[in-house]
Amino acid sequence: MRTSTSERKTNETSIKAEFTIDGNGTSTVQTGIGFFDHMLTLMTKHGLFDLSLTCDGDLEVDQHHSVEDIGIVLGQAINQALGSKVGINRYATITTPMDEARSTVSIDISGRSYLVYRVDGLKDKVGEFDTELVEEFFLAFVRHANLTLHIELDYGKNSHHIIEAIFKGFGRALDEATRENSRIKGVPSTKGSL
Numbered sequence: 001m002r003t004s005t006s007e008r009k010t011n012e013t014s015i016k017a018e019f020t021i022d023g024n025g026t027s028t029v030q031t032g033i034g035f036f037d038h039m040l041t042l043m044t045k046h047g048l049f050d051l052s053l054t055c056d057g058d059l060e061v062d063q064h065h066s067v068e069d070i071g072i073v074l075g076q077a078i079n080q081a082l083g084s085k086v087g088i089n090r091y092a093t094i095t096t097p098m099d100e101a102r103s104t105v106s107i108d109i110s111g112r113s114y115l116v117y118r119v120d121g122l123k124d125k126v127g128e129f130d131t132e133l134v135e136e137f138f139l140a141f142v143r144h145a146n147l148t149l150h151i152e153l154d155y156g157k158n159s160h161h162i163i164e165a166i167f168k169g170f171g172r173a174l175d176e177a178t179r180e181n182s183r184i185k186g187v188p189s190t191k192g193s194l
Helices: 034-047 064-080 133-145 159-178
Strands: 001-008 013-020 028-030 050-057 091-099 101-108 116-117 148-155
Touching: 001 064, 001 133, 013 064, 028 034, 034 050, 034 064, 034 159, 050 064, 050 148, 064 159, 091 159, 101 159, 116 133, 133 148, 148 159
Parallel strands: 028 050, 116 148
Antiparallel strands: 001 013, 013 050, 091 101, 101 148
C-alpha cells in the first residue's frame, strides 16, 4: 500500500499528515482555516486519497505560514508514498467545471519541481481565507513533491467556485498521474529514473 506519514514542527507551525494514495476519499482535516479545510477535503474526496492532517499554526499572525507549510508536508508525503514511481502513469490533464467556473490542471511526476499558475480575477478573500495563498500552497507543494504542475483558470467569476474547481481538478489529476498502469514496465522515463 502506497502510504506515508510526514511531519513538520517549527516556531510557526506544527503539522502532521498521514496520506494514502490508493484510498477511497476519506479525510480528517483540521488546519484552523475553515475554507482551506474544505478545499483539502474536496481534493481528497475527488482524488480518492485518504488523508489525516492536523495543523497548529500561528493564525494570530496570518494564514500564510500554515498554508505554505501544509503544502510542504503534503508534497513530502506524496513524494514518499510514491516510492520508486515504477509503473505509474506519470502524466494527467484534467478539466473540471464548478458551476460557472472551469479549471484545467496538468501534472507531470517528473522529479522536477515547477509551477505554472494562471489564475486571474480572484477576490482578495473568500470568507476569511486569503486567496493569494492558493498559489503559495501549490508552490510549496511542487517543490517538495518534485513534480511539475500547471493550473489554469479557463473561466469563472465566483472566487469560491474558481478555487473549488482548482482543488477538485488537482485531486483528480493527481489520482490519474499516480495511478499504477500494468502496461508500464519500470519507471516511465527514457532516462530510467524520475
